[in-house]
Amino acid sequence: MTRDEIKDLILEIIADIDEDAEFDGLNPDEPLRDQLDLDSMDFLDIVMELRKRYQLQIPEEDYPELATLTSCVNYLEPKLKDK
Amino acid sequence: MKDLPENERIVITGVGLAAPNASNLADYRAKLLAGKSEISTIDLRFMGPAPAGICDFAETRYRKKKENKRGTRAGCIGVYCAGEALADAAIDFSEYDKARTGVYIGLTEHGTVETENEVYNISKFDYNVDYWTHHHNPRTVLNNPAGEITMNLGITGPHYSVGAACAAGNAALIQGLQMLRLGEVDLALCGGISECCGSFGIFASFKAQGALAEHDDPHKASRPFDKDRNGIVISEGGCIYTLERLDKAKARGAKIYGEIAGYAMNSDARDFVLPYGERQAQCMELALDRAGMKPRDITIINTHATGTRQGDAEECKAIAKVFADCPDTYLNNTKSHIGHAMGAAGVLELAGNLPAFSDNQVHPTINLDNLDPECGLANIVANLPKQLDNVDAILNNSFGMVGINSVVIVRKFRS
Numbered sequence: 223m224t225r226d227e228i229k230d231l232i233l234e235i236i237a238d239i240d241e242d243a244e245f246d247g248l249n250p251d252e253p254l255r256d257q258l259d260l261d262s263m264d265f266l267d268i269v270m271e272l273r274k275r276y277q278l279q280i281p282e283e284d285y286p287e288l289a290t291l292t293s294c295v296n297y298l299e300p301k302l303k304d305k
Numbered sequence: 306m307k308d309l310p311e312n313e314r315i316v317i318t319g320v321g322l323a324a325p326n327a328s329n330l331a332d333y334r335a336k337l338l339a340g341k342s343e344i345s346t347i348d349l350r351f352m353g354p355a356p357a358g359i360c361d362f363a364e365t366r367y368r369k370k371k372e373n374k375r376g377t378r379a380g381c382i383g384v385y386c387a388g389e390a391l392a393d394a395a396i397d398f399s400e401y402d403k404a405r406t407g408v409y410i411g412l413t414e415h416g417t418v419e420t421e422n423e424v425y426n427i428s429k430f431d432y433n434v435d436y437w438t439h440h441h442n443p444r445t446v447l448n449n450p451a452g453e454i455t456m457n458l459g460i461t462g463p464h465y466s467v468g469a470a471c472a473a474g475n476a477a478l479i480q481g482l483q484m485l486r487l488g489e490v491d492l493a494l495c496g497g498i499s500e501c502c503g504s505f506g507i508f509a510s511f512k513a514q515g516a517l518a519e520h521d522d523p524h525k526a527s528r529p530f531d532k533d534r535n536g537i538v539i540s541e542g543g544c545i546y547t548l549e550r551l552d553k554a555k556a557r558g559a560k561i562y563g564e565i566a567g568y569a570m571n572s573d574a575r576d577f578v579l580p581y582g583e584r585q586a587q588c589m590e591l592a593l594d595r596a597g598m599k600p601r602d603i604t605i606i607n608t609h610a611t612g613t614r615q616g617d618a619e620e621c622k623a624i625a626k627v628f629a630d631c632p633d634t635y636l637n638n639t640k641s642h643i644g645h646a647m648g649a650a651g652v653l654e655l656a657g658n659l660p661a662f663s664d665n666q667v668h669p670t671i672n673l674d675n676l677d678p679e680c681g682l683a684n685i686v687a688n689l690p691k692q693l694d695n696v697d698a699i700l701n702n703s704f705g706m707v708g709i710n711s712v713v714i715v716r717k718f719r720s
Contacts, residue, residue: 240371
C-alpha cells in the first residue's frame with residue numbers, strides 16, 4: 223500500500239467508527255484525539271480493524287505510534303507494504 | 306387510600322417510551338384504543354423467521370450515531386426513553402440536582418445479545434479470541450443500560466439495574482418509589498428495557514419450551530386468553546418514568562399522570578418456569594393492602610398474560626380469587642398488541658393504561674376470538690375499547706420466571 227492509501231485506510235476506519243467525523247482541515251501532524259471525537263476505546267477499534275483486515279498484530283507499546291495521521295502512516299507503511 | 310404526607314406520596318410526572326407500535330404516549334394510546342397490532346416478522350440468526358415486536362424511534366434524537374454504535378441496543382432505547390420522559394415532564398435539571406437523581410432500570414436479562422454477537426464474530430476468525438471486542442465488558446455489565454443513560458444526561462446520582470425477569474419493569478418502578486421515600490434521591494428515572502429481539506437464543510429457548518408463538522399472520526400471533534393461543538411473541542422496547550414526591554411536583558406545577566398507591570413483590574419459591582396463581586393472588590392482595598384499597602376500588606386490571614396456555618389460565622385463577630365480587634372491575638391485556646417486551650413489559654403496559662384516567666376508556670385485549678373457558682373471566686375487554694364513566698385505579702400485574710411476582714397500583718391523582 224502507498225502512503226496515500228494507508229492514510230485513506232485510516233480515515234475510512236475512523237469514518238466507520240464515527241460517521242459524523244469531519245476531516246476537512248485535519249492537521250496530519252497534530253494528535254487525532256485533539257481534532258476528532260475519539261477516545262482510547264476508539265483507538266482500540268482502529269487496532270482491531272487493522273487486525274481483522276490485514277492480520278496486523280500491533281503490540282500495546284506501539285499504540286503511541288498511532289497518535290497522528292502522519293505517525294500512523296509512518297508506522298504502518300513497512301507493515302502494509304505488501305498488502 | 307392511606308393518608309400520607311405529600312413528601313411521601315409519589316407521583317408519575319413524565320413518560321418516555323419506545324414500543325413496537327409507537328414512540329410516544331399519545332400515539333401509543335391511540336394505537337391501543339384502535340386495536341391495531343404492529344407485530345412483524347424478523348429473520349433470526351440460525352433460526353429463521355419468527356413473529357416479533359421491533360421498535361422504530363428517533364435513535365439519534367438524544368445522542369450521536371457513534372454512541373449508539375459503541376453502546377448497546379438497550380442503552381440506545383434507554384437514552385431515548387429517558388430523554389423523552391424528561392421532556393414530557395418538563396424537567397431540565399434547574400429544579401433537580403443531578404447528584405440527587407437516581408436511574409433504576411428493570412431488565413429481564415442483559416448481555417445475551419452482545420455475547421451471541423461476539424461469539425458469532427469470532428467464529429469468522431476460527432474462534433481466535435484476539436478478535437473478541439474490547440467493548441464486550443462495558444456492553445454486558447448489568448448496569449449498562451442505566452449507566453448509558455447517566456453518561457448521556459450527566460446524572461451523577463446512583464444508577465443500577467434491577468434484574469427481575471419479566472417483573473423487572475415494575476420492580477424498577479418500585480425501587481424508584483422506595484428510594485424517593487427513603488430520601489436517597491429527589492428525582493427517579495425508572496422503568497424497564499428489553500433488547501432481546503437481537504438474541505436468537507431467547508427465541509430458541511422459548512421454542513424449546515413450547516412457548517414461542519406461531520401464526521401465519523404476525524398481527525394475530527399474540528393472543529392471550531384465546532383458545533388458540535400458542536405462546537409468546539417476543540418484543541423489544543422500553544419505558545421510563547419520572548417519579549417525584551408530590552410536594553415537589555406540585556411546587557413546580559408538574560403535570561401528574563397518577564399516583565403510585567400501592568405495590569408488592571413476592572416469590573413463588575417453587576418452579577423455574579411455571580407460574581403459581583396462589584402466590585400471584587397473595588401479591589395482588591398485598592399491594593391492595595399496602596394501598597389501603599379493596600378489590601372493588603380497582604377499575605382496570607392490566608394483566609400480565611403472555612399467551613401461554615398455563616400462564617394465562619393461572620393468572621385468571623388468581624384474579625378470580627381476589628376479585629370475586631367486583632362487577633365494575635375490568636381486565637385488559639397490552640401484550641396482545643405489542644407482544645411481550647420482557648423487562649419493559651410491566652411499565653410499557655402500565656403506560657398504555659395511564660391515559661385512561663383522563664379519557665375513561667379501557668383499551669381492549671385484541672385477537673380474542675374464542676375465549677378459553679379456563680380464562681373465562683367476566684369483564685375482559687375484548688377487541689373494542691370500553692367507555693366508562695370514571696377510571697379511578699389501575700392494578701398492573703407483571704410476573705416472571707423463577708417465580709417472581711410484582712403488582713403496582715396507580716390511582717388517579719387527587720390533590
